[in-house]
Amino acid sequence: MDEHHDGFESALSVNPGIPQPAIVDNASLQRFLNHSRKVYGVDDYVEGILQNNRTVLSKAITLVESSLPEHEQMAQNIIERCLPHAGKSLRIGITGVPGAGKSTFIEALGKYLTAKGRKLAVLAIDPSSERSKGSILGDKTRMELLSADPDAFIRPSPSSGSLGGVARKTRETIFLCEAAGFDTIFIETVGVGQSETAVHSMTDFFLLIQIAGAGDELQGIKRGIMEMADLIAVNKADGNNLEKAQLAKTQYQSALHLFPKPLSGWTPQATVCSSINNTGIEDIWNTILEYEAATRQNGFFTTRRLQQSQYWMRETIQTTLINRFYTHPAIEKSLPLYEEKVLNDQMSSFAAAYALLDEYFAGLA
Amino acid sequence: MDEHHDGFESALSVNPGIPQPAIVDNASLQRFLNHSRKVYGVDDYVEGILQNNRTVLSKAITLVESSLPEHEQMAQNIIERCLPHAGKSLRIGITGVPGAGKSTFIEALGKYLTAKGRKLAVLAIDPSSERSKGSILGDKTRMELLSADPDAFIRPSPSSGSLGGVARKTRETIFLCEAAGFDTIFIETVGVGQSETAVHSMTDFFLLIQIAGAGDELQGIKRGIMEMADLIAVNKADGNNLEKAQLAKTQYQSALHLFPKPLSGWTPQATVCSSINNTGIEDIWNTILEYEAATRQNGFFTTRRLQQSQYWMRETIQTTLINRFYTHPAIEKSLPLYEEKVLNDQMSSFAAAYALLDEYFAGLA
Numbered sequence: 001m002d003e004h005h006d007g008f009e010s011a012l013s014v015n016p017g018i019p020q021p022a023i024v025d026n027a028s029l030q031r032f033l034n035h036s037r038k039v040y041g042v043d044d045y046v047e048g049i050l051q052n053n054r055t056v057l058s059k060a061i062t063l064v065e066s067s068l069p070e071h072e073q074m075a076q077n078i079i080e081r082c083l084p085h086a087g088k089s090l091r092i093g094i095t096g097v098p099g100a101g102k103s104t105f106i107e108a109l110g111k112y113l114t115a116k117g118r119k120l121a122v123l124a125i126d127p128s129s130e131r132s133k134g135s136i137l138g139d140k141t142r143m144e145l146l147s148a149d150p151d152a153f154i155r156p157s158p159s160s161g162s163l164g165g166v167a168r169k170t171r172e173t174i175f176l177c178e179a180a181g182f183d184t185i186f187i188e189t190v191g192v193g194q195s196e197t198a199v200h201s202m203t204d205f206f207l208l209i210q211i212a213g214a215g216d217e218l219q220g221i222k223r224g225i226m227e228m229a230d231l232i233a234v235n236k237a238d239g240n241n242l243e244k245a246q247l248a249k250t251q252y253q254s255a256l257h258l259f260p261k262p263l264s265g266w267t268p269q270a271t272v273c274s275s276i277n278n279t280g281i282e283d284i285w286n287t288i289l290e291y292e293a294a295t296r297q298n299g300f301f302t303t304r305r306l307q308q309s310q311y312w313m314r315e316t317i318q319t320t321l322i323n324r325f326y327t328h329p330a331i332e333k334s335l336p337l338y339e340e341k342v343l344n345d346q347m348s349s350f351a352a353a354y355a356l357l358d359e360y361f362a363g364l365a
Numbered sequence: 366m367d368e369h370h371d372g373f374e375s376a377l378s379v380n381p382g383i384p385q386p387a388i389v390d391n392a393s394l395q396r397f398l399n400h401s402r403k404v405y406g407v408d409d410y411v412e413g414i415l416q417n418n419r420t421v422l423s424k425a426i427t428l429v430e431s432s433l434p435e436h437e438q439m440a441q442n443i444i445e446r447c448l449p450h451a452g453k454s455l456r457i458g459i460t461g462v463p464g465a466g467k468s469t470f471i472e473a474l475g476k477y478l479t480a481k482g483r484k485l486a487v488l489a490i491d492p493s494s495e496r497s498k499g500s501i502l503g504d505k506t507r508m509e510l511l512s513a514d515p516d517a518f519i520r521p522s523p524s525s526g527s528l529g530g531v532a533r534k535t536r537e538t539i540f541l542c543e544a545a546g547f548d549t550i551f552i553e554t555v556g557v558g559q560s561e562t563a564v565h566s567m568t569d570f571f572l573l574i575q576i577a578g579a580g581d582e583l584q585g586i587k588r589g590i591m592e593m594a595d596l597i598a599v600n601k602a603d604g605n606n607l608e609k610a611q612l613a614k615t616q617y618q619s620a621l622h623l624f625p626k627p628l629s630g631w632t633p634q635a636t637v638c639s640s641i642n643n644t645g646i647e648d649i650w651n652t653i654l655e656y657e658a659a660t661r662q663n664g665f666f667t668t669r670r671l672q673q674s675q676y677w678m679r680e681t682i683q684t685t686l687i688n689r690f691y692t693h694p695a696i697e698k699s700l701p702l703y704e705e706k707v708l709n710d711q712m713s714s715f716a717a718a719y720a721l722l723d724e725y726f727a728g729l730a
Contacts, residue, residue, distance in 0.1 A: 058427035076715060082712050174716075302710075309707045309714040321686045342674045345667075348448050348675040350441060350537075353681035364729045 042074060046081045052181045054153060064172050066171075068164075069327050072320075079172050089121075089178045090292055091185045091197035095225065096209030101235045104275040106186060107146045113184055114151040121177035122146070124157035124188045125170045125195045153182060160257045168319055169200035169313060174202060188282055200228045201308055204301060205288050208232045210252070212244035226252075227259055229314035230268055231287055237280065238271035245272045264300045266291055285355055320335050330363045331356060407439060411446045417546045419518060429537045430523045432530075434692050437685075441542050444537050447544035452545045452670075454486075455657055458564035459669045461574030463555055466600045467526045469640040471607065472573055473550060474510045477646050478549055479516040486542035487511070489522035489553045490560045518547060532563035533684055536677060541566060565593045569666060573597045575608035575617070589618075592624055595633050596652055602637035602645065610637045629665045631656055638703055695728045696721060 047062075048056025064075045096102045110120050121141075146152045155173065158166050174185055188201055200206055224233070232252045237245035244349040252270035262268065269287060273280025294343040296303040325331055338356055341347040347355075410428075413421025428440040461467045475485050487508075493562040509561055511517045520538065523531050537552055554560040565571055591597070597617045602610035617635035627633065634652060638645025660666040690696055703721055706712040714719075 076719060079715055080713070083715070306708050306710055309710075310704055313704065313707050313714040313718045316715060317721060318687050319688065320718065320722055322683050323688055325682065325686055337673055339678065341677050343671050345671055345674075348445070349678040350444055350448070350681060353678045353685065354441060356682060357685055361729065364726065 012357055034217065042077045042081060045078045046179075049078075049082060049176055050085060054180075057153070057176060057180045058155070059152070060176055061155060064176070065169050067327065068305075069324065070362075072323070075172070075274040079175055081173055086175040086178035089174075089183045089185045090205070090288070091174060091187065091203040092167045092288065093187050093189070093196075093198050093203035093206045094209065095189045095206070096235070097175050098210045100211050101275055102188060102190075102209050103143055105233070105235055106188065107143045107271070108275040108278055108281050109285065110143075110146045110152055110186070111149065112278075114146075114149050114284065117151075119151050119182045120146075120184045121153045121155070121182040122186045122187065122188065123155050123170050123173055123176075123177070125163075125167050125198055140189070153180075154179065162171070163195060163198060164273075164315065168228060168315055171202045196225050196228060201311055204295075204304070205291055206230050207284070209235050210248065211236050212241060212248040226255065229256075230262075230264070230291055231284065232256070232268070233280070233284055234272045235275060238274035240275045242272075244262060248272075264295050264304070265298050266289075266294055266300075272278045285312075285334060325360055328360055328363060330359055334359055367566065386606045400508070401412070407446060408441075410443045411544075412542055414443075414447055415450060419545075422518070422541060422545045423520070425541055426520060426538050429541070430534050432688060432692065434689065437688070440488050440537070444540055447540055451543035454539075454548045454550045455567040455570070455653070456539060456552065457653065458552050458554070458561075458568035458571045460554045460561050460564060460571070461600075465574045465576050466640055467553060467555075467574050468508055468599070470600055470638070471553065472508045473646050474650065475511045475517055475551070476507075476514065477643075477650065479511075480512050481518075483549045484516050484547045485511075485514075485549045485551065486518045486520070486539075486547040487551045487553065488538055490528075490532050493527045495547060515623045518542065518545075518680055528560060528563060529680065530684055530688075532560070533677070534568070535563075536567045537588055548678075560583040561590050561593060566676055569660075569669070570654075570656055571595050571648040572649070574600050575613065576601050577613040580716055591620065594621075595627075595629070595631060596649065597633070597635040598620070598649055599635065599637045600640060603639035607637075613637075629656075629660050629669070630663050631659055647661050690725055693725055693728060695724055697721055699724055 040059075045056060045060045049060055050311045056101060060075070060078055063071050064080065065139055066075070094102060106122060108121065113120050143154060147154055158169050158197070174187075177351060185203075187199050197208075206228045208225065208231070210232055212234055232249075234245045234252070235246045237249075249270045249272050256268045256270060259268070271280060271283060271287070273284060275281070292301065295304075326335070334356060338347065338352040342349055342352050388445070405424075410421060410425045414425055425443055428436050428443065431437070431440070459467060459471060461470075471487060475487065478485050508519060511520055523534050535552060539552075542550055550568075552564050554564050559570075571593045573590065573596070575597055577599055597614075599610045599613045599617070602614075614635045614637050621633045621635060623635070636645060636648060636652070638649060640646070657666065660669075691700070699721060703712065703717040707714055707717050
């Protein structure tokens with residue numbers, strides 16, 4: 001550990017390999033950054049990331065997650081420098097309703113992958129309001145084995161911000177993890193909201209974890225989510241549940257055939273697995289590799305990534321425009337006053353909006 | 366008809382009371398605006414709206430729907446001038462899946478209301494991609510009776526733009542309709558996407574139209590939509606279907622009791638109706654009036670409108686920031702070039718986004 005990182009270490013009580021709490025509010029982030037005597041520059045961050053220093057990686061991600069303009073600028077410089085070293089991982093989206101056993105599944109597949117020599121980063125997209133609903137590390141004792149695995153890196157979801165903002169930061173975090181040498185990235189989401197679309201917009205493969213229920217398996221899962229799936233895995237196919245899981249798999253298989261063939265040229269599949277018995281895990285991984293080979297060959301793999309870049313170019317523009325507005329000193333001062341007037345019916349929403357916009361644009365000129 | 370409006374009249378072939386096609390693309394809007402010799406000012410628009418001149422109202426809505434900055438400015442001036450005359454209607458959101466018979470229902474309830482002397486405006490929120498799925502006037506022969514009713518004004522959904530943009534324009538259109546003297550506003554949406562949340566953010570009452578299906582009625586409807594409903598009406602309760610509809614109503618009633626009591630203090634209800642037999646329509650209206658009386662008395666009616674204003678203040682700011690960016694001449698010129706670079710992998714999404722942002726902010730300074 002070089003001296004550059006001591007300040008950060010003590011501030012964060014960092015223990016590499018163990019997930020750290022995200023520093024979410026700007027005040028504590030500022031304290032954390034001030035704690036260190038030395039001013040850490042972009043070079044320090046980039047160097048640390050490329051050396052697979054997890055402490056530095058964690059801190060860089062914290063910068064990415066900050067909404068302060070000065071951190072935004074630094075974070076973008078770090079990302080830009082990391083980009084030439086990024087892009088080489090396989091990015092896998094994993095979704096499923098709470099109770100489907102996502103964490104146990106991720107631990108089982110993750111351990112299988114690190115045993116095979118792969119380096120795995122596990123990220124999550126879930127805006128704060130959804131954290132309690134079973135998102136990653138909502139319960140910090142989950143994924144104990146994987147957390148302690150030196151070849152795995154687990155990062156909780158940014159715990160504040162809108163879905164759009166969180167998703168963008170997660171995508172930027174992917175690049176940092178890739179530059180740090182992780183060749184496999186899981187993006188977990190809880191499968192109850194719109195976050196699946198966000199995950200789909202930044203991954204190569206989309207895995208839907210289901211469990212066998214009572215009766216019709218197709219109820220309760222949104223058509224839109226099924227349409228995104230490249231593979232549906234019916235989890236908890238063990239003990240008394242095995243037969244039901246097999247039946248559910250058959251039902252999903254039939255349902256998948258009803259959808260139009262995806263642009264990838266890949267026929268979505270259904271399978272069963274048991275995370276506690278470790279059955280079906282290897283098959284799932286082989287299916288993912290088959291998908292990768294097929295879409296690399298037909299060019300879809302690259303096309304999709306480039307289209308994702310185009311989409312995120314626009315997203316980056318839009319969130320930056322909005323972020324710069326709300327963090328502008330004049331607006332930070334005036335916004336509460338205008339909101340008060342609107343809530344007291346002394347001003348219309350339009351008049352207040354345009355007064356603030358005029359103030360902002362006048363301040364820029 | 367005064368001379369100010371002749372140019373518009375001939376350009377639009379306006380026939381008051383008959384829904385007009387929305388002028389959606391800016392080129393045709395420009396042609397339409399240039400067609401008139403006289404330059405129409407804010408005063409002309411406001412005067413015409415306050416006189417309940419539907420031609421002028423329609424044209425003002427077309428201005429609101431335009432995304433050209435010069436129209437945006439003018440539209441905002443018109444809205445601002447109309448606001449003191451707005452706010453006095455009862456705003457009712459009506460949603461339901463395609464096939465639930467929303468149009469027939471709106472026609473039945475609408476005719477009932479105009480017969481009672483109310484003045485009704487029917488608007489819709491559905492972004493372009495969803496238009497074919499049963500949105501208002503997707504089939505122009507629908508609501509024939511209501512279309513010809515001099516006390517009803519039907520306006521199709523803006524046929525382009527994002528959901529957020531369309532929703533904002535629909536909300537602005539509400540104010541214009543209120544200033545024109547309409548005391549009852551219906552906002553229709555197709556009930557398959559996120560548009561319900563948008564409708565909920567601009568209405569006083571939320572009516573969900575359902576039909577009796579086979580078996581469990583609670584499948585296929587999102588919990589979130591049911592939670593927003595102040596009243597669920599099971600439509601097509603006629604002929605052989607009557608018994609099934611009654612059963613469905615009972616099921617909805619039980620389900621509604623499972624939700625936490627809403628902040629309005631109102632207990633959501635379920636009922637049956639038949640738009641073709643005109644049964645249950647009057648009861649539905651009386652329920653809506655009961656709700657209005659109860660929430661006006663406990664203050665929720667006003668509180669909710671003010672909170673909606675606060676929400677839309679932020680929405681207006683955000684869409685304006687984004688719209689000004691994309692319509693800036695420098696960006697209109699540079700954007701396609703950068704998108705091309707991103708798609709050809711010559712530039713990262715971040716570098717392209719920040720290059721465009723730099724260009725934009727440099728142009729503003």
